[in-house]
Amino acid sequence: xxxxxxxxxxxxxxxxxxxxxxxxxxxxxxxxxxxxxxxxxxxxxxxxxxxxxxxxxxxxxxxxxxxxxxxxxxxxxxxxxxxxxxxxxxxxxxxxxxxxxxxxxxxxxxxxxxxxxxxxxxxxxxxxxxxxxxxxxxxxxxxxxxxxxxxxxxxxxxxxxxxxxxxxxxxxxxxxxxxxxxxxxxxxxxxxxxxxxxxxxxxxxxxxxxxxxxxxxxxxxxxxxxxxxxxxxxxxxxxxxxxxxxxxxxxxxxxxxxxxxxxxxxxxxxx
Numbered sequence: 001x002x003x004x005x006x007x008x009x010x011x012x013x014x015x016x017x018x019x020x021x022x023x024x025x026x027x028x029x030x031x032x033x034x035x036x037x038x039x040x041x042x043x044x045x046x047x048x049x050x051x052x053x054x055x056x057x058x059x060x061x062x063x064x065x066x067x068x069x070x071x072x073x074x075x076x077x078x079x080x081x082x083x084x085x086x087x088x089x090x091x092x093x094x095x096x097x098x099x100x101x102x103x104x105x106x107x108x109x110x111x112x113x114x115x116x117x118x119x120x121x122x123x124x125x126x127x128x129x130x131x132x133x134x135x136x137x138x139x140x141x142x143x144x145x146x147x148x149x150x151x152x153x154x155x156x157x158x159x160x161x162x163x164x165x166x167x168x169x170x171x172x173x174x175x176x177x178x179x180x181x182x183x184x185x186x187x188x189x190x191x192x193x194x195x196x197x198x199x200x201x202x203x204x205x206x207x208x209x210x211x212x213x214x215x216x217x218x219x220x221x222x223x224x225x226x227x228x229x230x231x232x233x234x235x236x237x238x239x240x241x242x243x244x245x246x247x248x249x250x251x252x253x254x255x256x257x258x259x260x261x262x263x264x265x266x267x268x269x270x271x
Contacts, residue, residue, distance in 0.1 A: 029088040031224055032165050036084040038217060039172045040077035046179025047074065049186060069116045072109045073175060079105060080172050087165065099158075106151045109175075113144030118270035120201075121263055129200040134263040135254040136201040140178070142250050147174045150239060163235045166221070170239035173217045180210035204254045211247045215240070 051070050054060035079102055086095040117140050124133030150171035157163040181202075218240050222232035253259050 027228060028162070028165070029084070031221075032169060033081070033084045033088050035169055035217065035221060036077070036081040036172070039169075039176060040081055042176050042183075042214075042217075043074065043077045043179045046176075046182040050182040063119060065112070065115050065119050069112045072105065072112050075105060076109065076172065076175065080168070083168075084165075087161075102151075103155065106148065106171075110144055110148045113140060113147075114266075115270075117141050117144075118266050121267050122270060124201070125267065132201050132203070134260060135204055136207075137263055137266075138250045138254040138259060139204060139207045142246050143175060143177060146243060146246055147171050149242075150174060153239075157235075162233065166233055166235040167239060169221060170218060170236065170243065173214055174243060176214040176217070177207065177210040180213050181207070184210060204251050208247060208251070215243065215247075218243070 047070065051060065052074075055067070055070075079098070083095055083098060083102065086092075086098065117137050120140075121133060121137055124130050127133070150167050154164050154167035154171060157167060218236065222236050222240070225232045225236060
């Protein structure tokens with residue numbers, strides 16, 4: 001609810017019209033609109049030159065699951081912007097109605113992400129870099145599972161808007177490392193290198209670079225909280241701690257026997 005001052009005086013002139021002042025919640029919602037656009041910009045910068053442009057020119061030869069995966073994960077930033085704008089405009093009934101679409105989309109993203117991991121493992125199973133592919137599979141799988149977990153936590157806090165919107169932002173940031181990795185590939189990869197998703201996969205440790213670059217958006221959100229509230233919100237602190245823990249822990253876990261067993265189960269599950 002906006003604060004209202006019913007009467008004020010400027011010089012000798014009395015003003016009886018109400019003065020509507022923005023509340024901290026208004027500022028937070030508009031900040032989240034800007035952050036939603038930032039997330040979309042990163043996704044666009046990463047996937048237009050490496051996926052959508054090749055698709056448009058019919059030079060991308062991936063299987064249908066990769067197109068489904070690309071469509072769903074590209075739809076999320078669009079939906080996130082729409083939801084952030086609706087909340088900033090105070091159109092909460094529409095925001096809640098479209099939220100059901102978001103639940104369906106996030107669920108589809110989870111299953112499409114797992115299916116894409118299985119496809120990648122199958123493609124590498126008969127290649128010389130099967131061990132690297134099995135190890136690296138922990139990166140996309142941990143990303144999509146972290147995303148699903150944060151969305152679920154946000155939905156569990158739907159009646160606490162200050163927590164809900166922060167967790168949705170954290171979830172949206174979680175899926176950005178693949179886009180950032182593609183941006184790094186465009187600028188840093190030697191000429192003639194195989195595009196992302198083809199050839200030998202990178203090391204799990206390399207995935208820390210795009211992951212930590214994506215985390216900078218969460219740091220920006222925490223700094224915004226610090227300036228407005230005097231401290232970062234606990235939702236950011238808990239989500240950030242979980243995200244970083246997963247990003248670091250997957251390096252040693254990717255070479256363990258249990259993880260190798262999980263990749264074997266995924267291959268068997270995928271037929």
